[in-house]
Amino acid sequence: MLVLLALLRLDRLLSGWVWHLAGLVVVGGLMLSTSPWAWALAASIGVLVAGLLRLPAWRVAAVGVVLCLISGVAFVFANVQDAREAAAAQAQTNERERGGQGLTSSTAVLPALLNRLAQGANPVARDAVCENLFSASAAAAFAVSAGSSDCPEAVGVFAARISEPDDYSEAEAPTRMLGDGLEIDACALGWGSTVDPGPPLGRLTVGREGTGQTFIVTSFAPC
Known part of the structure; x- marks a missing residue:
């Protein structure tokens, strides 16, 4: 996102708001996901963005960082689990399909x-x-x-x-x-x-x- 803004020369126009805009875009993308941990991560990023807007008061931003770390790890773990479950389901499907092969005698x-x-x-x-x-x-x-x-x-x-x-x-x-x-x-x-x-x-x-x-x-x- 930051690279895209730089390529479009919008980073100068947005001045100090580049990071905030990038955060909002990430939040919007995560909210399109149906995973509860994606929503948690989106909310955490929202807290972080709100904290950045309040700088130099840093407490809200610090809370946002901690929440992002926790929800980010959980989000990655949930995605890995989903991928494993999908692979297992596909393996079971392949096994059932193979049941139609071979001969009965x-x-x-x-x-x-x-x-x-x-x-x-x-x-x-x-x-x-x-x-x-x-x-x-x-x-x-x-x-x-x-x-x-x-x-x-x-x-x-x-x-x-x-x-x-x-x-x-x-x-x-x-x-x-x-x-x-x-x-x-x-x-x-x-x-x-x-x-x-x-x-x-x-x-x-x-x-x-x-x-x-x-x-x-x-x-x-x-x-």
Whole structure:
């Protein structure tokens, strides 16, 4: 505010009233906030401005300084708390949205994953793998295994190695129950044919996603 007044050459016109005007503008801005501590800080600045107008009598100004310090610290603390609560609420929202991902059956995850990988040239299929069937850590591990910078790119690289997309999702793999999830050795994919339609995938752990509503690949390890 003071810089703006100086740039507009109003500081000379206002003479000794520059600080008072700046204080009033700050008070007005704070009063537009709905935070009670913003109102308290605005009132404190108002007391300080009133005290400055009474100088050299300094008692009111001193009270204003003390009030500004107290309400200012509380105002900053309240804003930090609000930001933390907003971040926590957003995290909960993201977690609820993730509840719509994955599949309702753990045994359906591998066929769905192989099917989407076979269609990896399609951006929609890439998103279906990386956003819907993989956890964030599994997606990152899959990207590293393919030498790619991210999961969607890795899906494209993997899809290019599949020679028979229509047959690839029909694979079977050794599985082991793990609670209500599965451990799948997709390094040992089998199609019952002499020619494999695509490469082995990796070792997968299938479990419930964060909300516990559906199943996704929670961890991935290369062959």
